[in-house]
Amino acid sequence: MTTVHFPALIVVTPLIASFIVFAVGWFDRRYCFPLVIIALTACLIFAAGLAAVVLSSGNPLHYHLGAWPPPWGIEYVVDHLNALILLAIAVIALLSAVYSRSMAAREFPLAKLPQLYTLYLLQVTGLFGITITGDVFNLYVLVEIASFSAYAMIAMGERGAAFAAFRYMIFGTIGACAYLLGVGYLYILTGSLNMADLNQLLPALYQSKALLAGFSLLIVGIAIKMALFPVHTWLPDAYTLAPSSVSVLLAPLSTKVGAYVLIRILLSVFNAPFYTSLYPAAPVLGWIAAAGVLFAAFLAIAQSDLKRMLCYLIVCEIGYIVIGISSSNRLGLTGALLHLVNDMFMMACLFAVTGIIYAHARTRNIYELRNLHRTLPLTMAVFVIGALAVIGVPPLCGFFSKWYLVLGAIQAQQWFFVFVILMSSLLNTVLFFRIIEQVYFPPREAIPAGHAHLDTPFRLDPVPMGELIPAACLACFLILLGFFSNMLITRFISRAIPGTF
Amino acid sequence: MARILDDIILDDIIIRTCSRIMLPFIQIYSLYVFVHGHSSPGGGFQGGCIMAASFILLAVAFSIREAKRRFKEKYIVILCSLGVFIYAGTGAVAVIFSGNFLDYSKWTHILPTTPVMARYYGMALIELGVQITVMAVMISIFMDLVTKGDHGEAPDWEDD
Amino acid sequence: MIEYLVIKHSYWFYIILIMIGFYGMMVKNNLMKKLIGMNIFQWSIILFFISIGAKKGATIPIIETHGVLNHAVRAADYINPLPHVLMLTAIVVGVATTGIALALLIIIYQKYGTLEEDEIIEALKK
Numbered sequence: 001m002t003t004v005h006f007p008a009l010i011v012v013t014p015l016i017a018s019f020i021v022f023a024v025g026w027f028d029r030r031y032c033f034p035l036v037i038i039a040l041t042a043c044l045i046f047a048a049g050l051a052a053v054v055l056s057s058g059n060p061l062h063y064h065l066g067a068w069p070p071p072w073g074i075e076y077v078v079d080h081l082n083a084l085i086l087l088a089i090a091v092i093a094l095l096s097a098v099y100s101r102s103m104a105a106r107e108f109p110l111a112k113l114p115q116l117y118t119l120y121l122l123q124v125t126g127l128f129g130i131t132i133t134g135d136v137f138n139l140y141v142l143v144e145i146a147s148f149s150a151y152a153m154i155a156m157g158e159r160g161a162a163f164a165a166f167r168y169m170i171f172g173t174i175g176a177c178a179y180l181l182g183v184g185y186l187y188i189l190t191g192s193l194n195m196a197d198l199n200q201l202l203p204a205l206y207q208s209k210a211l212l213a214g215f216s217l218l219i220v221g222i223a224i225k226m227a228l229f230p231v232h233t234w235l236p237d238a239y240t241l242a243p244s245s246v247s248v249l250l251a252p253l254s255t256k257v258g259a260y261v262l263i264r265i266l267l268s269v270f271n272a273p274f275y276t277s278l279y280p281a282a283p284v285l286g287w288i289a290a291a292g293v294l295f296a297a298f299l300a301i302a303q304s305d306l307k308r309m310l311c312y313l314i315v316c317e318i319g320y321i322v323i324g325i326s327s328s329n330r331l332g333l334t335g336a337l338l339h340l341v342n343d344m345f346m347m348a349c350l351f352a353v354t355g356i357i358y359a360h361a362r363t364r365n366i367y368e369l370r371n372l373h374r375t376l377p378l379t380m381a382v383f384v385i386g387a388l389a390v391i392g393v394p395p396l397c398g399f400f401s402k403w404y405l406v407l408g409a410i411q412a413q414q415w416f417f418v419f420v421i422l423m424s425s426l427l428n429t430v431l432f433f434r435i436i437e438q439v440y441f442p443p444r445e446a447i448p449a450g451h452a453h454l455d456t457p458f459r460l461d462p463v464p465m466g467e468l469i470p471a472a473c474l475a476c477f478l479i480l481l482g483f484f485s486n487m488l489i490t491r492f493i494s495r496a497i498p499g500t501f
Numbered sequence: 502m503a504r505i506l507d508d509i510i511l512d513d514i515i516i517r518t519c520s521r522i523m524l525p526f527i528q529i530y531s532l533y534v535f536v537h538g539h540s541s542p543g544g545g546f547q548g549g550c551i552m553a554a555s556f557i558l559l560a561v562a563f564s565i566r567e568a569k570r571r572f573k574e575k576y577i578v579i580l581c582s583l584g585v586f587i588y589a590g591t592g593a594v595a596v597i598f599s600g601n602f603l604d605y606s607k608w609t610h611i612l613p614t615t616p617v618m619a620r621y622y623g624m625a626l627i628e629l630g631v632q633i634t635v636m637a638v639m640i641s642i643f644m645d646l647v648t649k650g651d652h653g654e655a656p657d658w659e660d661d
Numbered sequence: 662m663i664e665y666l667v668i669k670h671s672y673w674f675y676i677i678l679i680m681i682g683f684y685g686m687m688v689k690n691n692l693m694k695k696l697i698g699m700n701i702f703q704w705s706i707i708l709f710f711i712s713i714g715a716k717k718g719a720t721i722p723i724i725e726t727h728g729v730l731n732h733a734v735r736a737a738d739y740i741n742p743l744p745h746v747l748m749l750t751a752i753v754v755g756v757a758t759t760g761i762a763l764a765l766l767i768i769i770y771q772k773y774g775t776l777e778e779d780e781i782i783e784a785l786k787k
Contacts (some may be wrong), residue, residue, distance in 0.1 A: 005596050005601075005602065007595070008601070008602035008603075009590075009596075009602075010592075012589055012592070012602065015585070015589065016585070016586065016589050019581070019582040019585045019586065020582070022581070022582055023578055023579060023581075023582035026575065026578045026579075063601065063602075063605050064601055065601060065602055066601060066602070066603040066604050066605070067601045067604035067606065079581055130724050137747055137750075140751075141750055141754070144754045144757075144758075148757055148758070148761055151761055151765070152761060155765055155768065159785070160785045162768040162769050162772065163769055163773075163781055163785065165765055166692060166762065166765045166766070166769065167764070168764060169758070169761065170686055170695055170699060173699050173702070173703065173758055174683075174686065174702070176754075177702060177703055177706050180706060180710075180751065181709075184709065184710050184713070187712050187743075187744070219737075345752075442528060469745055540723055540724075541723060544749075546749060546752075546753060635753075638760075642760040642763070642764075645764060646763055646764070646767060649767055649771070
């Protein structure tokens with residue numbers, strides 16, 4: 001079957017579906033959820049088709065919107081890097097939508113559901129568009145679409161969510177405007193907005209100070225969107241206070257797509273000599289990321305709220321990805337890209353489990369989760385799988401990405417980064433085993449009266465299947481990604497990295 | 502509090518008469534700006550904002566209850582979606598006739614013009630979609646801010 | 662030194678406006694003032710972009726004939742229309758940001774009765 005129009009369809013389908021949900025949901029609310037599932041399944045088919053085409057032909061797929069050839073028109077490019085991330089986004093978006101059905105019915109009044117699903121599909125539109133576009137200004141527009149949906153969805157949460165969303169919006173607008181200024185500098189210098197065209201035109205201008213200013217603005221803007229260490233402060237409040245059905249979509253995908261944008265700018269727009277030998281941008285990013293990893297890991301241990309701890313863990317994982325990018329060799333970049341995909345699934349799994357725990361036990365305080373494995377056995381099993389993946393235990397996926405990151409840091413002779421990665425894995429171990437101990441092996445005298453008695457028989461979790469099955473599917477993905485990580489690397493990632501590394 | 506704001510009626514006969522006269526001309530001017538977007542500053546977004554300004558003038562010069570009566574939230578929902586469907590539909594027609602998305606020259610299969618002029622008309626069509634959506638959204642933003650979320654006969658949801 | 666100020670005076674205007682907006686966003690305590698700072702920030706970036714399309718002795722980019730042109734136009738006679746088109750999109754983005762921000766401010770005001778940031782943080786700590 002023909003996959004020629006899939007690059008446009010994968011962005012347009014959730015966009016049209018979101019407005020169909022908006023219009024239809026006003027009249028009859030029962031049709032919203034089936035429409036969402038239909039749209040996201042179609043997107044999954046499109047993403048799988050695009051990945052199959054890219055794998056079989058080995059060349060990037062170019063799609064010219066409006067049939068205007070670049071650099072006059074907007075171009076959508078699907079290469080190996082894109083195809084893998086599109087597939088990951090499609091899978092996680094579909095599983096989150098299935099998860100959100102019963103979760104949102106519990107969290108929101110029925111009248112708000114069409115609006116939630118409208119914003120949900122607009123966010124998915126933005127995420128797909130950011131991943132697939134090959135034009136830097138189109139990237140700005142789609143980043144703003146995704147961000148607006150995120151601000152509005154976060155504001156629907158619990159106490160303090162509207163204020164957290166406002167602060168996120170102020171921060172996010174600074175980031176997007178810095179990115180816009182960077183794009184403006186690139187346009188002033190070259191007259192082109194197409195990524196491939198910029199790659200041709202920029203090497204002649206590498207000595208110019210204006211290009212350095214534009215590059216710095218781009219990096220700062222993307223860093224704010226990506227929650228890199230000093231400018232990550234919007235993330236803990238915003239993602240903690242967001243509703244569970246929303247944070248299971250936002251937390252895995254938003255920041256990782258920002259990291260993808262950084263990789264795209266550094267690999268496809270600028271060449272490696274610019275930010276490694278001419279200006280020391282890569283080492284600076286690496287040191288900032290290493291500081292962020294340690295800072296976030298320590299702060300995560302200090303939290304007693306489970307979801308807030310996971311938010312600091314997101315900052316930690318973004319730090320890993322940027323350490324991998326900054327090592328600027330093949331091994332480090334492989335580790336960064338593999339960690340990007342792995343972390344999407346790990347965070348989705350952990351946030352899904354946190355939502356189920358919060359809905360069932362009405363608390364997110366770690367010290368009140370004692371003996372939860374008696375009432376929620378499968379959920380806590382999924383949590384243990386997610387925890388082991390984040391720590392980096394083989395054969396789960398987290399091990400392989402951390403392995404490549406450490407190898408990349410060794411090859412770049414940055415021994416401090418090796419220490420940081422290993423130390424933070426140790427800190428993550430402390431983090432998760434603290435929770436696992438509280439849940440599975442609490443001190444006997446600490447069990448308050450009324451909690452599950454020690455010899456209750458094993459029963460399946462009293463949570464809706466719509467929440468448990470996506471969480472279990474994500475845990476299976478973690479195991480599968482671990483087993484098939486070599487296939488991912490040889491077929492997708494090693495071809496995504498340009499040959500100069 | 503929302504009830505009191507809705508019922509504030511401006512009792513000034515000059516403002517009421519003048520805005521009653523001016524409103525249709527403002528709306529025609531917005532269509533003029535939209536149609537002339539090809540050859541003068543203008544286009545969909547600008548026309549949509551001016552059209553929305555006419556309804557906001559209605560709300561300011563008369564009462565908010567009058568504006569709510571004229572422009573219910575149901576119309577906003579329908580018009581907003583209609584504009585996006587017109588835009589996406591223009592692109593989808595191009596896909597149906599085996600062009601790329603938003604390739605307006607494929608509209609020659611429907612409109613009796615040359616491919617070059619078909620791009621001209623395709624751009625006008627998407628600007629129409631943009632105008633409808635922008636008008637609906639601007640009115641919606643204004644009415645939601647002014648009525649503090651209690652716009653029209655939206656279904657009541659309980660406070661969290 | 663004085664050449665930097667005189668030759669590139671327009672850039673200095675825009676940078677000063679951007680910094681005023683940035684100052685408003687960072688330093689001011691009232692959420693509405695932060696929002697206005699954000700607005701000034703965004704619109705001055707848009708002004709900066711539009712100014713880069715200007716050319717010496719050029720006129721507005723509208724061609725006076727009707728129908729289809731049979732010859733190319735001299736690009737030096739018309740100012741660059743591409744930044745204008747890009748900034749139309751950016752203006753729409755700015756308007757949407759302002760709309761969302763005002764809606765959020767209404768929710769915050771209804772919940773906390775105040776728009777001062779430190780008072781809201783105090784109310785949230787309890």
